[in-house]
Amino acid sequence: MFRLDELVARLGGVLVGDAGVVVRRVATLEQAGEGDLAFLANRKYLPQLQRSAASAVILAPDARDLLVDRPRIVAPDPYLYFARVAQLFNPVPAPQAGIHPLAAVACAVPPSAEIGPGASLEEGVELGEDVVVGAGCHIGRGTRIGRGTRLAPRVTIYHGCVVGDDCIIHAGAVIGADGFGFAREKSGRWVKIPQVGRVVIGNDVEIGANTTIDRGALDDTVIGDGCKLDNQIQIAHNVHIGACTAIAGCVGIAGSTRIGARCMIGGQAGLIGHLSICDDVVISAGTLVSKSITQPGVYTGSVPLQRHADWVRNFSHLRRLDALAERVRTLEHGHDGRNDRKPD
Amino acid sequence: MFRLDELVARLGGVLVGDAGVVVRRVATLEQAGEGDLAFLANRKYLPQLQRSAASAVILAPDARDLLVDRPRIVAPDPYLYFARVAQLFNPVPAPQAGIHPLAAVACAVPPSAEIGPGASLEEGVELGEDVVVGAGCHIGRGTRIGRGTRLAPRVTIYHGCVVGDDCIIHAGAVIGADGFGFAREKSGRWVKIPQVGRVVIGNDVEIGANTTIDRGALDDTVIGDGCKLDNQIQIAHNVHIGACTAIAGCVGIAGSTRIGARCMIGGQAGLIGHLSICDDVVISAGTLVSKSITQPGVYTGSVPLQRHADWVRNFSHLRRLDALAERVRTLEHGHDGRNDRKPD
Amino acid sequence: MFRLDELVARLGGVLVGDAGVVVRRVATLEQAGEGDLAFLANRKYLPQLQRSAASAVILAPDARDLLVDRPRIVAPDPYLYFARVAQLFNPVPAPQAGIHPLAAVACAVPPSAEIGPGASLEEGVELGEDVVVGAGCHIGRGTRIGRGTRLAPRVTIYHGCVVGDDCIIHAGAVIGADGFGFAREKSGRWVKIPQVGRVVIGNDVEIGANTTIDRGALDDTVIGDGCKLDNQIQIAHNVHIGACTAIAGCVGIAGSTRIGARCMIGGQAGLIGHLSICDDVVISAGTLVSKSITQPGVYTGSVPLQRHADWVRNFSHLRRLDALAERVRTLEHGHDGRNDRKPD
Incomplete structure (x- = not known):
């Protein structure tokens, strides 16, 4: 529960109207009621603004007078402001420090860390302060997890990998499984190439449910600081992803491809192997990227649907x-x- | 083991021929032998009908005389009839009531429920009668699971979600992970938007292996009664799916899209976010749906393959x-x- | 650590130059340093050959004199030779025989097998010698796993399946979940068809992280000897895959499709159901296969991307x-x- 002037004191913005109004929750314009703070991030929701029952609204400077009967917080990017308010209203719970009796732990664990039931940590695992290892997670020998990183239940991280600070990894994600590397005999039989590289993940990375990131063949697979990966993404061995790149669900990235910083890749897009994608590239949903991209911009290659x-x-x-x-x-x-x- | 007249007494249909024939199993026309009940659901299998060694066959009314040397059950929809016979022959085993000593259970559990080894149930979880929680499942605090629902091993359901009665959820499925919601700073850095909605799943829903359904951002993600979801489907935050819609493997549905009732979505199809798909729409495999659909019918947008x-x-x-x-x-x-x- | 003449004695090839040079590691031409053995498998890396600091290099016969100042191993297929050297340098660790006290084992287990913490094995499971069952795996009643097969952590294999010898199954894979089989009532309601077939996997098969292979409806789903499956592949009920076929990540194969031997299927390709694909077919990444293929060759059906x-x-x-x-x-x-x- 916050007074509007408290919010502005913490997060900035300009308050217009009654500074003492108290808000308890963030909500969309449509669902908001008494005690809720809503936001207008897109002019297409303008019709909802007038109808909204929100107690207060976050507006952009050019929209500040579209609503005059309620207090407003005016901020240059209402959606970003909303995100920060939402974090204030929904703080991440502190770890419940300690090791559950049904966990199998073969390494030292800082007292501030939380290890859930059924988790298994092999020899030489290193955890930072305040790490949360959810129920049923597995962490292989020698893997390092940075301070404040949270693993949801049933995450698997193979041996020898590195995860930075303040990451979130969701249930079912698999980090560091063998890359898909085989040499072919004349007979057609495949000979496995041992995958001896690592996965190295930066700080402030979020990885979605059931996403898989393979370890490198000889070198490492690298995910840069601040990357956000949605669910069911597949990242093959030796891929490098630059800082703050965001990738939507079901994307597949084949081996050794390098992606720049601040890219955005739409859902179900695919990138074949050994490509180089420069910074600030946007790939539309469902697009197969089959050649390198050297200029920032938006790229698309999907098919319009029609009646059958x-x-x-x-x-x-x-x-x-x-x-x-x-x-x-x-x-x-x-x-x-x-x-x-x-x-x- | 059933006599044909017992089957007809339970399931309807018209029996033609020796009512006392006993069948032990259902089988395809091709694999059927002595003691097996086969079915002809599609005229393209007609050549197999004459060759089949089945002891009896389920036929549509217009096919009743295509085979005259064996007893037949005549039913309007032989495939549906076969499904019901197969359920009779393969009843779902009753739960093995009780909590395995290697489970970590922090909530009350009805005596009829089965909790497998390595399962973890947090505070405030509510289970209905006859619920099965497979080995290694995790259920977060406050989640409710309805009567008769069965979770295969290694299912994860986050906190605060709702699953209806008589559902089946297969191994590796993840229900209620955070949706992919971030606001972007000018620097390119992403600010996480707390995902405070739930996943609400109706009754009689089946969810395939490694499928992921994200919790809503502010509102809920909703899966209607009777929906059938195959493996490795990704359903983003705030999606709503109407009753009895069936979705094949590897489909991705982006945030806030609404799908009507009785739709059928083919494998690897993708739906971008914020769309509205009306009832009774069929999407072909591999189709990217990039705009809303307001008329029932079949829609396609894939590419024909050719020699390279x-x-x-x-x-x-x-x-x-x-x-x-x-x-x-x-x-x-x-x-x-x-x-x-x-x-x- | 091997002398070059030891390598050639074990693996064949022709040694040119100082036979007593000792190598400690395999590496790419680019990353190689003192003590490393590198390889030239593709002429496009020729510029790196001269610059490389490798102590020795594996070369094809027609490249043997492209480098003359260092010892070389000449072999017809340098990449294949590299794979075998890499296996010598990185032997698979022996199982740590025994059953972890936090495993739930309801079957007999050979003394040579390793059962990790949190694993659960139901009644009637049969394991061969030297099987490794990773932490948190689940194996359903009556499933058989052949000698030397290794399950990474958190693999699920349902009841009644068969896995051959010397297989590797990566974390999060789900083998033997129910196929997607339903008959539809006029009302739109779906009636489940019990899935009573098995999954039968041959010898020397590798299965990637979070890949799913459904059990057959009435017959079996079959994966042939020597198949290599990458991550996040979905294989539906009753699919048959011939020996030594390799499938890249995110591929979906719908029900009852049969794929021949020695095929290669690119990432994110999809195959609709009930097709027949002959031996030695190559499907390009992102291609939807919507009809049977009767001639070996390369087939493609993707869309070129462009600026939006x-x-x-x-x-x-x-x-x-x-x-x-x-x-x-x-x-x-x-x-x-x-x-x-x-x-x-």
């Missing part, structure tokens, strides 16, 4: 687009007799 | 389809001089 | 490609009056 019957009619031509183009060239040649170069 | 060399030749034109269309327009203009409107 | 603005301009035409083709036909008809057949 229309799709059948239109997409059948994809199988013979070259023939269609050739026919257009023929028409162009015949048409005026001049155009005898191949136009593409 | 043909694909290279044909798909290179996709990068300059606009130029090709422009050239056709130019030809049309020049051709008869009349056509001076843009035809598309 | 270019994509919008070009891909809008996909929705009306049929109309564009029709306009070309019209132009052809009018153009010379002869061409009155539909050209495609």
Whole structure:
């Protein structure tokens, strides 16, 4: 529970209206009621602003007078301000320090750390202060986990990896499994290449549920500081990801590809191996990236959906687009007799 | 082991032929032998009907006389009838009531529930009668699980969620992890938005192995009664799915999208965020849904595969389809001089 | 640590230069230093060869004289040779025989097997010699695991399945969950079809982290000897995969599809159900396979990515490609009056 002037004292922004109003919760404009603080981050929700029952609203400077009958906090980025208020209202609970009797711990553990039931920590694991290891997690020998990092239940981290400070890793994530590396005999039989690199994860990284990050073959797989990875992402061996890159769910990144800083990769996108993607690239959802990208910008390669019957009619031509183009060239040649170069 | 007349007494249908024949198992036409009950659900398996060694067959009314030398059960939907017979032959085993000594249980548990080894249930968890919690599952504080629901081993359900009655959740599924919600600072740094909504799952829902369903940001993520979700599906925060919708493996659904009732979504399809899909929509496998759908029907947006060399030749034109269309327009203009409107 | 002549004595190849040089590690040309053995498997890394600080290099016969100042091992396939050297340098650790006191074991276990903390093995499980069951694994009743197979932590294998000898299964994999089989009532309600088949996995198979392989509906799901499956692959019920087929991450294979031997399937590819793919087929990354393939070769069906603005301009035409083709036909008809057949 905070008074509006308390919020502004902590988080900045300009308060317009009754500074003593007390808010208990953050909420969307639509769901907000008495005691709630809502926000307008996008003009498309403007109709909801007038109808909202929120006790106060966070607005951008150019929207400050769109609502005049209630107190407002004016901030340059209302969504970012909302995020900070939400953190104030929902602080991360402190670790419940101690080792559960049903955990199997073969290493030293700082007294401030929390080790849940069914967790197993092998020899030589090093945990920082305030680390939380959820129920049923497994951490392999020699892995280091930095201060304040929280593992949800059932996370697996193989041996010899490094996780930085203040990370969050969600349930079912697997860090440091063997990369997919095999050499092929003439017979077709595959010979396994031992995967002796590590996974090295920076500080302030969040990793989603059931995401997998493979250890390097000879060198390391590296996830930079501040990266945010959603659920069910697959990151192959020797991938490097730059700082503050955000990757949405179900993305697959093949081996040895390097991604720059501050990129955003949409859901179900795929990147083939051995590519180099520069900083500040945005990849749209469902796009297969099959070549390196050297210029910042937005890149897309998905297919529009249609009613199935229309799709059948239109997409059948994809199988013979070259023939269609050739026919257009023929028409162009015949048409005026001049155009005898191949136009593409 | 059932006599055919016992089956018909329980499940309906018309029996033609020897009512006293005993069947021990259901089987496909191809694998069936003495003592097996097979079914013909699709005319493409007609050649297998004559060859089958099944002791009896389930047939549709219009197929009842395609086989005359063996007893038949005639039912309007042989596949549905087969499903019900298969349930009779393979009843779900009763829970082995009790709490395994290697489980960590911090809540009250009904005597009829089964809690496997390595499971951990936090404070305030509420389980209905006959719930099965498999080995190594984790259920966070305050989550409620309805009567008769079965969790396979290694399911994780975070705190404060709701699962209805008679659900099945397969191994590795993660329910209620944080949604992917961040606000971005000018520097590119991401600020986490606490995810304070829940996951609310209806009755009679099945959830496949390693599927993930994120908790809502402020509101809830909702899965309707009777939904069937296959393996490795990712459902983001605040998604709503209507009753009896079936979703095949590897589908990704981005945040806040709403899907109607009785939809069917093919494998590896993707839905971007904030869409609205009406009832009774069918999405083909591999289709990216990038806009809302307001009419029932089948929608598709995938690419036909070809031999690689043909694909290279044909798909290179996709990068300059606009130029090709422009050239056709130019030809049309020049051709008869009349056509001076843009035809598309 | 090996002398070069020891390596050649064990693994073959022709040694050129000082036979007594000792190597301690394998490394890439780029990272190699004193005491390292590097390899040149691809001519595109030729510039790195001269710069490399490696103590010795593995070269193909036609490259043997590209480097003359250091000892070389000449072998027909340097990458394959490297794989075997890497196995020599990084032997698989022997199992730490015994059952951890926090494991729940309801079956007989050979003395040579290692059962980690939190693992649960139900009645009738059969393990071969030297099997490793990692922390938190679950093996259902009656499942058999062959000699030398290693399960990483948190693998789930349901009841009644078979895994061959010398397999590796990575963390979070789920073997034998129910296939996605339902019959639909007129109301839209789904009736579950009990999944009573098994998963049968051959020898020398590797299965990646969080990969899922469903049990058969009536028959079995079968993975052939020597198959290599990467992370987050979904294999549906009744799929059959031939020997030595390799499948990259995030691939989905729908029910009852049969894949031949020695196929290679690229990342994020999808195969719809009930297909038949012959031996020696290569599917490119991101390709949706929607029909059977009867000839070996490389098949592709992905979309080239572009800058978003270019994509919008070009891909809008996909929705009306049929109309564009029709306009070309019209132009052809009018153009010379002869061409009155539909050209495609």
